Amino acid sequence: MAGHSKWANIQHRKGRQDKARAKLFSRLSKEVMVAVKMGGPDPDMNPRLRLAIQNAKGQSMPKDNIERAIKKAAGGDVEEYFEIRYEGFGPAGIGLIVEASTDNKNRAAGEVRAAFSKNGGNLGETGSVSFMFDQVGEIRFPLTVADEDAMFEAAIEAGAEDVVQEDLLDDDGEPAPEHVIYCAxxxxxxxxxxxxxxxxxxxxxxxxxxxxxxxxxxxxKVATVMKLMEALEDLDDVSTVFANFDISDEDMANLE
Known part of the structure; x- marks a missing residue:
């Protein structure tokens, strides 16, 4: 997905990777806690928690952090979180889907609306953008775990629908390409x-x-799109932002 890979690499070029990683750990902890609240603390009996733990491990989140989040949620010492989806439009007519997990719906809605309006976008109604996207499962592995043919064969046998490769950067800004597997x-x-x-x-x-x-x-409009993405992703309540933009390598280089 071009919007994902371009944005991830731009974060590194702009020196935002440390801030992005801190936000990632916060989001992963919240997802673990939400999963426990919804289905209990046993990952063998709770598929959502099992995936949340897998994601946390895949992002090198410390084991103690994961266990602390599980215990906190199991003990009832967490706020009630609501999962909300916002849809809107950005510069050049791009569509954005913003997923949030919040303990205050009014605060989240106000902050998301402000981020759109201050950065060349408009918050739309539910359904105004999502029809331009497909909701699918996505699994990511480092390219080093297998060659393209082996991963494609294994993924199809596992029940996946497609496999692509994306060029991404690691925390040090070095190439870290990934296999991206899509499934229902x-x-x-x-x-x-x-x-x-x-x-x-x-x-x-x-x-x-x-x-x-x-x-x-x-x-x-490239810089304006990036400002909108930054503003949305910097919001504490926002979990993930999906967008349907593509940017040329030349315009990407001009952002440095």
Missing amino acids: REDLAEVSSNLQERFGDAKSANIIWKPQNLIEVTGE
Whole structure:
């Protein structure tokens, strides 16, 4: 997904990776706690928690952090979180889907609306953007675990629908390409488990919004799109932002 890989690499170019990682750990902890509240603290009996733990491990989150989040939620010492989806439009007509997990719906809605309006976007109604995306399961492995043919064969056997490769950067800004496996959203747990048996823990396994088509963003609008993405992702209540933009390597380089 171009919007994902371009944005991830731009974060490194702009020196935002440390802040992004802190936000990632916070989001992973929250997801573990929400999963425990919804289905209990036993990952063998709670598929959502099993995926949350797998994601946390895949992102090198310390084991103590994971266990602390589970115990906190199991003990009832957490706020009640509501999962909300916002949809809106950005510069160049791109579509954005913002997923949030919040203990205060009014605060989250106000902050998301402000981020859109202050950065060349408009918050839309539910359904105004999501029809341009497909909700699917996405599993990510480092490219080093297998060559392209081996991963494709294993993924299809595991029940996946497609496999692509994305060029990403690691925390040090070095190349860290990934296998990206797509499957039906209802098959995510099974496909992830099958691949885990063969390749070990995935880097991540999530339900995502995959754009059906990409909108090319060029010139001055590139910087505006990036400001909007930053503003949304910096919000504490926001978990993930999906977008259907594409940016040329030349315009990416101009952002440095």
